[in-house]
Amino acid sequence: MHHLSLIGTISLAVLAVGCQSRNEGKSKTVISDSTYTLTGNIKGFDTGWAYLYHPQATTLKTDSTRINGGQFVFSGRADVPEFCNFGARRDGKKDFYFGFFLQNGVLALYGNKDSLTDVGVRITGSPAEDEFKLFQQSEKFIDSTKLQLESAYSLAEAKKDKKRTDSIANAFTVMNNKHIQMVINYAVSHPSSYLSAFEIYTNFSIDPDLSKLDSMYKGLDSAIQVSYFGKKIYKSLEIAKKTAIGKQAPEFALNDVNGKPVPLSSFKGKYVLIDFWASWCGPCRAENPSVVKAYRQFHSKGLDILGVSLDDEKDKWTEAIKKDKLDWTQVSDLKGWENNAAQEYGVMGIPMNFLLDRQGNIIGKDLRGSDLEKKLSETITQ
Numbered sequence: 001m002h003h004l005s006l007i008g009t010i011s012l013a014v015l016a017v018g019c020q021s022r023n024e025g026k027s028k029t030v031i032s033d034s035t036y037t038l039t040g041n042i043k044g045f046d047t048g049w050a051y052l053y054h055p056q057a058t059t060l061k062t063d064s065t066r067i068n069g070g071q072f073v074f075s076g077r078a079d080v081p082e083f084c085n086f087g088a089r090r091d092g093k094k095d096f097y098f099g100f101f102l103q104n105g106v107l108a109l110y111g112n113k114d115s116l117t118d119v120g121v122r123i124t125g126s127p128a129e130d131e132f133k134l135f136q137q138s139e140k141f142i143d144s145t146k147l148q149l150e151s152a153y154s155l156a157e158a159k160k161d162k163k164r165t166d167s168i169a170n171a172f173t174v175m176n177n178k179h180i181q182m183v184i185n186y187a188v189s190h191p192s193s194y195l196s197a198f199e200i201y202t203n204f205s206i207d208p209d210l211s212k213l214d215s216m217y218k219g220l221d222s223a224i225q226v227s228y229f230g231k232k233i234y235k236s237l238e239i240a241k242k243t244a245i246g247k248q249a250p251e252f253a254l255n256d257v258n259g260k261p262v263p264l265s266s267f268k269g270k271y272v273l274i275d276f277w278a279s280w281c282g283p284c285r286a287e288n289p290s291v292v293k294a295y296r297q298f299h300s301k302g303l304d305i306l307g308v309s310l311d312d313e314k315d316k317w318t319e320a321i322k323k324d325k326l327d328w329t330q331v332s333d334l335k336g337w338e339n340n341a342a343q344e345y346g347v348m349g350i351p352m353n354f355l356l357d358r359q360g361n362i363i364g365k366d367l368r369g370s371d372l373e374k375k376l377s378e379t380i381t382q
Contacts, residue, residue: 034077034079034104035075035076035077035104036074036075036076036077036078036102036103036104036105036106036107037073037074037075037106037107038052038073038074038075038102038107038108038109039071039072039073039106039107039108039109040067040071040072040073040074040108040109040110040111041070041071041108041109041110041111042067042070042071042088042109042110042111042112042113042116043070043111043112043113044070044112044113044114045067045070045088045090045111045113045116046067046068046069046070047066047067047068047090047091048066048067048088048089048090048091048093049064049065049066049067049088049089049091050064050065050066050067050072050074050086050087050088051063051064051085051086051087051088051089051097052064052074052076052084052085052086052087052102053084053085053086053087053097054082054084055084055085056082056083056084056228063076067088070113077104078102078103078104079104080103080194080227080228081101081102081103081104081126081128081194082101082102082103082228083099083100083101083102083198084099084100084101084102085097085098085099085100086098086099086100086109086121088116090113096116098116098117098118098121099118100118100121100123100126100129100132101126101128101129101131101132102126102129103126103127103128103129105125105126106125107123107124107125107126108123108124108125109121109122109123110122110123110124128194128195131193131195132195135186135195135199138182139179139182142175142178142179142182143179145175146172146175146176146179149168149171149172149175150172152164152168153165153168153169153172156168179203180203180204183199183200183203183204184216186199187199187200187216187219187220188219191219191220191221191224192220192221192223192224193224194224194227194229196220196224197220197224197225197227197228197229197230197232197233198229200213200216200217200220200229200233201229201232201233201236204216204233204236205232205233205236205346205348206348206349206352207349207352207365207366208236208237208240210237210240210241210244213233213236213237213240214237216233217230217233217234217237236346239344239345239346240346243345243346243354243362243365244362245362245363245364245365246361246362246363247361247362248359248360248361248362249264249274249354249356249360249361249362250344250345251263251264251265252264252340252341252344254308254331254332254333254339254340254341255331255332255333256329256330256331257314257317257318257321257330262306262329262331264306264360265360267304267306267356268358268359268360269358270302270303270304270358271298271302271303271304271355271356271357271358271376271379271380272303272304272305272306272355272356272360273291273294273303273304273305273306273353273354273355273356273367273372274306274308274341274345274353274354274355274356275291275305275306275307275308275351275353276308276310276339276341276342276345276347276350276351276352276353277307277308277309277310277350277351278309278310278311278317278336278350279309279311279313279316279317279319279320280311280316281310281350281351283350283351284350284351285320285324287351287368287369288324288326289324290368290369290372290373291305291326291372292324292325292326292327293373294372294373294376295327295328297373297376298376298380299328301380301381302358302380303376303380304328304329305328305329306328306329306331307321307326307328307329307330307331308330308331308332308339308341308342309330309331309332309339310332310335310336310337310339310342310347310350311332311334311336312334312335312336313334314332314334317330317332317334351368352365352366353365353366353367353372355367355375355376355379357379363379364379
């Protein structure tokens with residue numbers, strides 16, 4: 001399973017709304033459709049801070065306001081509905097946040113300090129959020145089943161019960177395929193919905209199937225194609241075309257642990273596995289023993305590995321390299337998810353890798369465990 005990056009925001013269909021505040025005990029508030037007012041009421045959350053994170057803004061933007069007696073107010077402008085993150089923090093306590101659809105009009109947020117979750121918080125006044133909640137409800141059974149399977153898989157893996165892990169993995173694939181089909185069906189039946197673009201992007205942009213993603217993108221209305229997430233899908237398509245099997249791997253150069261620039265082209269003439277990972281990524285660390293095994297088995301036969309870390313703290317990066325015994329070249333610009341090479345290769349989830357032949361052409365991607373070993377055995381012969 002990939003450790004996913006935080007998905008940005010979505011532009012949902014522009015819905016002109018002019019509602020009145022639904023806060024109990026409050027006077028009626030009327031605003032124009034070119035602005036929004038979000039009034040919050042969190043019972044038991046007497047003091048603290050509330051935040052609105054706007055990843056969709058040209059420059060990452062965060063609004064904040066004090067919570068007094070459990071209440072707060074945000075106001076601003078959202079020319080199109082956008083997927084924001086709401087956060088709440090009591091003084092000295094850890095941040096909590098969840099995503100929701102913000103749009104112009106009069107909105108209200110209700111919650112309780114003991115149930116601050118995307119399920120426990122209710123938001124009214126946003127038709128875009130209503131649409132999102134309905135879609136989430138339709139996939140509730142699939143999501144809960146996948147979570148149960150993930151837990152069962154971890155237990156079986158800890159017991160080294162391969163028969164059980166294989167069975168669970170197959171069941172997970174079945175449920176995941178059902179989820180994917182739900183997204184496809186929704187997008188086909190709602191081509192003018194910005195939610196369709198959001199779901200396509202979040203579900204199909206990690207190592208995408210080019211023909212499937214291209215078909216879904218072309219099925220969207222033109223206005224949705226040029227929306228925020230429509231543009232994101234298009235960008236994913238362009239990157240996927242450049243990093244498809246058979247294409248020359250895009251060049252990049254990053255510094256190694258000693259600050260020395262290492263260009264990808266310096267590995268030409270060898271089989272190269274470009275391995276995207278990070279010290280903070282649990283699935284990456286769990287996969288590292290398989291990568292170490294492959295390196296030790298095939299290095300003498302012409303395989304090299306270029307580890308590209310999405311870390312942003314050098315000490316943690318170098319400590320993980322030593323602890324996991326990653327005895328090959330490691331590079332990073334310490335920019336986290338903004339890593340230049342990750343951007344160039346469209347990496348949205350890690351671990352992720354690309355296998356190159358001696359000429360620098362991509363011959364495999366997203367290879368894990370036994371699949372990596374099998375591909376290397378088929379490819380590297382002496």
